Amino acid sequence: MSAPFDLPTIWAGLIAVAILAYVVLDGFDLGIGVIFPFFEGKQQRDEAMNSVAPVWDGNETWLVLGGGGLLAAFPLAYAIVMPALYPLVIAMLLGLVFRGVAFEFRFRADTSAFLWDWAFFLGSLVAAFAQGVMLGALVQGIKISGRAYAGGWLDWLTPFSLLTGVALVCGYALLGATWLIYKTERGTQRQAFALAKPLAPLMLGLIAVVSLWTPFLNDAYWRLWFGFPGNLALAPLPLACGALGLWLIKLLADGEREIAPFLTAQALFLLCYIGIGISFYPYIVPRSVTIAAAAAPDASLSFLLAGAIVLIPIIFAYTGYAYYIFRGKVGQAGYH
Amino acid sequence: MHLAAVDLARMQFAFTVGFHIIFPAFSIGLASYLAVLDGLWNFTGRSVYLDLFNYWKKIFAINFGMGVVSGLVLSYEFGTNWSVFSDKTGPVIGPLMGYEVLTAFFLEAGFLGVMLFGEGRVSPKLRLFASCMVALGTAISAFWITAANSWMQTPQGFAINADGQFTPADWFAVIFNPSFPYRFIHMTLAAYLTTAFAVGAVAALHFLRGHRTPAVEKMFSMAMWMAVLVAPVQIMVGDQHGLNTLEYQPAKIAAIEGHFKTESGAPLILFGLPDAAAGRVNYAVQIPHLGALILTHDWNGSFRGLDAFPKENWPPVAIPFWSFRIMVGIGFAMLGLGLWGLYCRWRGALFKNVWLHRAALAMGPSGFVAIIAGWTTTETGRQPFTVYGLLTTAQSASPVQAPAVGASLAAFVVVYLALFGMGLYYMAKLMNRPPSPHEPADISGPSHAAGLTPAPGIAVSREAGR
Numbered sequence: 001m002s003a004p005f006d007l008p009t010i011w012a013g014l015i016a017v018a019i020l021a022y023v024v025l026d027g028f029d030l031g032i033g034v035i036f037p038f039f040e041g042k043q044q045r046d047e048a049m050n051s052v053a054p055v056w057d058g059n060e061t062w063l064v065l066g067g068g069g070l071l072a073a074f075p076l077a078y079a080i081v082m083p084a085l086y087p088l089v090i091a092m093l094l095g096l097v098f099r100g101v102a103f104e105f106r107f108r109a110d111t112s113a114f115l116w117d118w119a120f121f122l123g124s125l126v127a128a129f130a131q132g133v134m135l136g137a138l139v140q141g142i143k144i145s146g147r148a149y150a151g152g153w154l155d156w157l158t159p160f161s162l163l164t165g166v167a168l169v170c171g172y173a174l175l176g177a178t179w180l181i182y183k184t185e186r187g188t189q190r191q192a193f194a195l196a197k198p199l200a201p202l203m204l205g206l207i208a209v210v211s212l213w214t215p216f217l218n219d220a221y222w223r224l225w226f227g228f229p230g231n232l233a234l235a236p237l238p239l240a241c242g243a244l245g246l247w248l249i250k251l252l253a254d255g256e257r258e259i260a261p262f263l264t265a266q267a268l269f270l271l272c273y274i275g276i277g278i279s280f281y282p283y284i285v286p287r288s289v290t291i292a293a294a295a296a297p298d299a300s301l302s303f304l305l306a307g308a309i310v311l312i313p314i315i316f317a318y319t320g321y322a323y324y325i326f327r328g329k330v331g332q333a334g335y336h
Numbered sequence: 337m338h339l340a341a342v343d344l345a346r347m348q349f350a351f352t353v354g355f356h357i358i359f360p361a362f363s364i365g366l367a368s369y370l371a372v373l374d375g376l377w378n379f380t381g382r383s384v385y386l387d388l389f390n391y392w393k394k395i396f397a398i399n400f401g402m403g404v405v406s407g408l409v410l411s412y413e414f415g416t417n418w419s420v421f422s423d424k425t426g427p428v429i430g431p432l433m434g435y436e437v438l439t440a441f442f443l444e445a446g447f448l449g450v451m452l453f454g455e456g457r458v459s460p461k462l463r464l465f466a467s468c469m470v471a472l473g474t475a476i477s478a479f480w481i482t483a484a485n486s487w488m489q490t491p492q493g494f495a496i497n498a499d500g501q502f503t504p505a506d507w508f509a510v511i512f513n514p515s516f517p518y519r520f521i522h523m524t525l526a527a528y529l530t531t532a533f534a535v536g537a538v539a540a541l542h543f544l545r546g547h548r549t550p551a552v553e554k555m556f557s558m559a560m561w562m563a564v565l566v567a568p569v570q571i572m573v574g575d576q577h578g579l580n581t582l583e584y585q586p587a588k589i590a591a592i593e594g595h596f597k598t599e600s601g602a603p604l605i606l607f608g609l610p611d612a613a614a615g616r617v618n619y620a621v622q623i624p625h626l627g628a629l630i631l632t633h634d635w636n637g638s639f640r641g642l643d644a645f646p647k648e649n650w651p652p653v654a655i656p657f658w659s660f661r662i663m664v665g666i667g668f669a670m671l672g673l674g675l676w677g678l679y680c681r682w683r684g685a686l687f688k689n690v691w692l693h694r695a696a697l698a699m700g701p702s703g704f705v706a707i708i709a710g711w712t713t714t715e716t717g718r719q720p721f722t723v724y725g726l727l728t729t730a731q732s733a734s735p736v737q738a739p740a741v742g743a744s745l746a747a748f749v750v751v752y753l754a755l756f757g758m759g760l761y762y763m764a765k766l767m768n769r770p771p772s773p774h775e776p777a778d779i780s781g782p783s784h785a786a787g788l789t790p791a792p793g794i795a796v797s798r799e800a801g802r
Contacts, residue, residue, distance in 0.1 A: 067412050067415075068433055071422055071426050071433065078419075079420065083736045089416050090744040097408070098755065100405045104401055148419065153740035297427050297503045299507075300426075300503070307435055311442045
């Protein structure tokens with residue numbers, strides 16, 4: 001083990017933060033795309049789309065920062081993971097391209113608007129599902145030989161990874177529905193409540209299944225989560241997860257609080273993310289390549305870090321400011 | 337036909353990067369044009385400049401968005417299709433591209449929204465500052481990306497570690513590698529020329545339809561000034577870039593010139609059909625001694641032909657040979673149109689000469705074609721290497737099977753043609769309408785603009801809150 005705050009660890013932390021920021025921020029707007037067809041008529045759909053219009057593209061910034069950062073800081077991990085997840089990465093990118101231009105074009109089109117509605121839905125669905133399958137594929141492990149991926153182009157395809165794909169789609173849908181509870185009014189909000197109510201227990205169940213399945217994938221996960229006495233230290237995490245999930249179900253059933261369901265759902269995501277991080281550490285490609293082994297030389301890490309520590313906080317501050325400006329209900333014609 | 341995964345990966349990269357470069361090239365040029373228009377509006381107060389600013393910024397917004405989306409794909413494609421390259425060169429070019437991402441986001445976050453939505457919401461001076469920062473941001477993006485590309489063409493300032501990775505030894509030497517200054521200036525001027533001809537063509541279109549308004553006259557006049565001033569400079573820079581290439585990548589020059597044999601006093605081959613297998617150019621139309629004169633500045637000078645290099649290190653001769661001629665041909669056509677425009681201006685016929693307008697309209701897309709031809713020349717000319725002389729393209733590819741690469745290539749072609757085709761259609765729709773006096777400042781659509789940041793929305797909501 002190297003010192004706790006050496007450059008590779010700092011960069012691993014930065015990339016973890018970028019990916020978390022991406023999931024927290026882009027998750028709910030992808031989720032809105034996933035549940036888009038359940039909203040009837042132009043008015044509800046406009047309201048749903050306008051609720052994320054000012055912020056969605058900023059949210060995707062973090063995906064580019066994550067990918068770019070991985071290439072610069074951990075080129076070996078980037079070089080192994082991308083070919084291993086090849087069709088998924090391509091599908092995710094095309095999905096994001098589709099929904100991105102759908103945002104731009106839907107408001108410019110006249111007769112073809114319904115096409116962009118479909119593009120928005122399908123693009124979001126494909127991107128969310130691909131991300132979920134990627135997560136499962138990483139957790140179940142990637143076959144490498146030397147410094148390269150050594151598997152086939154469909155090795156990622158397993159029941160486990162398909163399950164994580166479905167789970168992430170449901171999770172994002174839940175985030176999207178709770179966001180709309182917070183951001184919209186009347187019919188749109190009622191519809192968002194109606195969607196969130198079944199999604200919350202469904203997501204909780206999927207988290208439980210994925211969590212219980214993971215230790216069976218690999219001895220190391222088994223020892224980590226079920227080995228005594230280490231499991232006592234980790235036990236609060238699944239317990240907190242369950243408690244939050246039940247609290248969320250109750251909040252939705254009461255139907256009184258508007259922002260609490262969204263924040264609770266996000267907290268649930270955060271706990272899952274921490275759990276995944278604990279399973280990964282100290283590897284960057286689980287069970288194959290450690291953070292230290294994948295890191296670029298210090299000369300590369302320090303050169304880019306100089307810019308990152310100045311610019312990333314500014315981007316964070318700006319993002320926070322934008323959300324502050326756009327607080328409150330969206331209304332039918334955009335924010336007011 | 338049987339295609340290996342590496343060939344498919346090359347086709348995919350050529351397709352996606354070729355599509356992508358159109359958008360940032362136009363963004364670089366338009367951003368500077370918009371900054372100039374905003375500056376002229378600030379200092380002269382003439383409304384024609386504001387009308388033109390508002391007209392072109394709507395087109396800029398769509399173009400910028402498409403550049404961002406198509407660029408997102410590229411930042412992952414290095415890993416999916418070129419994983420060995422990513423592993424080996426990541427420590428050097430990764431941080432260069434990382435800086436591109438960071439600076440681009442920072443400048444967009446701060447200034448794009450103010451530039452696009454600032455009208456009536458911030459002071460004209462602050463909006464001008466934002467316009468200048470956006471123009472600067474696009475230039476800085478080009479700086480980092482051409483630095484990364486140039487390092488691959490003329491690598492220096494690196495060491496190689498035990499894992500076979502290129503590692504940075506001297507960042508200054510890495511960034512300011514021998515071909516970088518030439519490539520950066522050549523690319524930036526290309527973006528300016530491309531934009532000038534696109535703007536000129538839109539003006540010409542409206543002249544030909546009988547809309548001879550002050551705004552249309554102004555943009556045609558500015559475009560023609562740019563053409564006559566920048567085209568000759570670009571030709572000189574291109575010549576210098578070629579001499580630099582002769583020094584560092586002589587095989588590329590030999591392929592461009594179609595010189596299979598090393599000789600003194602070599603001719604300049606204007607046209608012909610290069611036959612790499614036979615090692616000659618068939619049906620060559622050539623001017624004696626001119627090739628030597630251009631490249632060595634000596635009537636009887638000598639430079640190496642392809643025979644000086646092992647055949648397995650030859651680039652695919654016919655491609656750079658032809659793409660170079662397309663680029664140079666367009667460059668001289670641009671100069672010709674610029675001089676014609678100058679002549680018409682002198683005779684007072686700049687806004688009346690129908691044939692000049694027809695020619696300007698026809699040359700509207702020429703800059704985009706020249707940029708793609710130029711990049712084709714430099715990228716195929718450095719084959720078979722990705723890092724020149726050190727890492728071959730075949731060694732760079734991912735261990736991914738051909739069906740995966742082929743399927744993704746097909747998906748990219750379908751999606752890009754459909755989606756970016758629509759984007760070009762929306763841009764063409766905007767250009768098809770002449771700028772009006774009191775051109776509206778608002779950009780239709782949701783409460784944000786193209787780009788990657790929430791900043792545009794901030795300006796809107798502030799306005800709505802008043």
